[in-house]
Amino acid sequence: MRPTSLILCVIFIWFGCGSDETPVPVEEMPNYFPDAIGSRWIYRNSDGSQWTREVSGETNIEGKDYRIFKDTLPLAGTDLDFLNSTYYRVTPNAVIFTVSQQVTDYLQTELPKAVQDEFAGLELTVVVEPFAHPELVFFQIPLVPNFQWDALNIKASGNIILQNLVLLQIPFEAHIRVKAEVVAENPLETPAGNFEKAYRIEYQTEITHTLFSTDETIQGQQTIWFTPHVGIVKIEDKHDLKELIEYSLAQTIQE
Numbered sequence: 001m002r003p004t005s006l007i008l009c010v011i012f013i014w015f016g017c018g019s020d021e022t023p024v025p026v027e028e029m030p031n032y033f034p035d036a037i038g039s040r041w042i043y044r045n046s047d048g049s050q051w052t053r054e055v056s057g058e059t060n061i062e063g064k065d066y067r068i069f070k071d072t073l074p075l076a077g078t079d080l081d082f083l084n085s086t087y088y089r090v091t092p093n094a095v096i097f098t099v100s101q102q103v104t105d106y107l108q109t110e111l112p113k114a115v116q117d118e119f120a121g122l123e124l125t126v127v128v129e130p131f132a133h134p135e136l137v138f139f140q141i142p143l144v145p146n147f148q149w150d151a152l153n154i155k156a157s158g159n160i161i162l163q164n165l166v167l168l169q170i171p172f173e174a175h176i177r178v179k180a181e182v183v184a185e186n187p188l189e190t191p192a193g194n195f196e197k198a199y200r201i202e203y204q205t206e207i208t209h210t211l212f213s214t215d216e217t218i219q220g221q222q223t224i225w226f227t228p229h230v231g232i233v234k235i236e237d238k239h240d241l242k243e244l245i246e247y248s249l250a251q252t253i254q255e
Contacts, residue, residue, distance in 0.1 A: 032141050032228050033095045035067045035088075038250035041231055044191065046241040049073075055250075061098065062133050064089060081237065082106075082136055082152065082178060083203065083222060095138040103156060104128050106207075107174055111160055114211055115170065119162060126172075128158040136178060143199045143226070145185045151203060152178040160211075173210040178203055188225055190234060191245040195227045198234075 040054040056070035066087040085097035112124040136152040155175050162168035180203045188198035205220045225234035230249075235242040 031090065033090050034229065034231050034249045035090050036250040037067070039231075040248055041244055042246040043235075043242045044245045050245070059087065061087060066098065081220075081222060082176075082205070083138065083224065085136070088138070092141065094140045097136045097138050099134050099136045099152065103131075103134060103154070103176060107156060107158070107172075111172060111174075111209065111211075114209060114216065115160060122162050123164060125161045125164060126158060127161060128156055131156050137180075139180065139182070139199075139201060139226070143182050143185075143201075143228070145182050145199070148179065148181040150177070151180040152176060170211065175208045175210075177206045179206075180204075188227070188233060190243050192233065192243075192247055195230065195233060198225045198227045200225050 035055060037055050037057060040052055042050060042052050044050050052072045054070050054072070055067050057068045059066055059068055066089045069086055069088065071084070082099045082102045083097065085099060085102065087098040089096050107128050108126040111126050115124065131154065134152065134154045137149060138151070140147070140149060153176075155173065157171070157173045159169040159171050162170075180201060182199050183202050184200040186198060186200065188195045201224050203222045203224070205222070206217060207219075208215055208217045220238070222235070222237040224232055224236075227233050230247065231244075233244040
């Protein structure tokens with residue numbers, strides 16, 4: 001056989017010489033936790049009001065790339081809710097939220113209430129010492145029923161300043177822990193549709209304040225139902241019940 005013929009035969013065999021089959025393109029699976037810019041979800045609260053969450057863009061924080069959630073109307077924050085983060089990132093193994101602002105807002109709002117009786121009528125300002133950029137592990141991929149994990153475990157400290165006088169300040173410490181568990185996998189019916197597989201995830205939050213050498217612990221719970229490739233479809237806590245009523249997912253542009 002001539003060398004040229006041999007080379008051509010090898011090429012034909014390599015690319016399926018003698019076969020009438022047409023290669024079938026592999027369909028790309030959508031993101032387990034949708035993060036394409038332009039994706040949006042519309043929720044309804046138990047009082048009938050509605051709000052929209054949209055992936056509005058991306059940013060970089062301390063060397064890590066995050067997607068940005070934009071809520072319209074903005075959510076009314078609950079006292080122990082660290083899950084409504086503005087920034088999140090999706091890795092091959094987990095979905096992670098930033099909670100720096102939630103921690104700071106919580107401490108600045110709640111700590112003055114703890115000493116308002118002792119210092120009634122005085123102006124109280126909470127100054128939080130800089131702390132390491134905290135992230136909350138929303139869940140690990142893939143979700144597995146009965147799996148438990150430590151979603152968040154951080155400590156923060158600072159001072160409550162009286163009348164804006166540095167010499168009049170009360171030191172404080174706060175220990176914030178969130179434990180999570182996938183408690184069930186069941187079908188779920190929502191106004192947005194019926195989902196064959198929805199994971200019910202429970203988050204137990206415990207916050208301990210230390211003021212005047214005295215500890216005070218506050219606990220809370222939040223339950224979220226998540227459907228892979230769709231997103232959060234239901235949220236429940238002591239304040240409200242939110243259900244997904246409509247959603248649209250943008251396609252991720254592959255670079």
